[in-house]
Amino acid sequence: MMFIKSANYTAERPWGAMDIANMNGITTRLHWTDQPYKWHINDGEEIFVVLDGKVEMRYRENGLEKSNLMVVGDIFYAAVGTEHVAHPVGEARILVIEKEGSV
Known part of the structure; x- marks a missing residue:
């Protein structure tokens, strides 16, 4: 069992x-x-949840680059083959659920 205070988490590198x-x-x-x-394409599905901060999620759809500004509580689902890249606006903490070994 563990309890995690995500707002307190920092890493040594981005x-x-x-x-x-x-x-x-x-x-x-x-x-x-x-x-x-x-920019990457996962070899499986991905769930991306903003826990703290803001993230501009850029993605390509039918060859066109699009973006969506995500705030705390927003969830992005990337199906197999979804090309995307996350750009935080300042610091951000993100929960990612995906296949082990994904990019």
């Missing part, structure tokens, strides 16, 4: 993570960042 659980190959991780990630 996108550093605390591993919370691995349930049959599906990981749940708490990330801290103040820098953008990289």
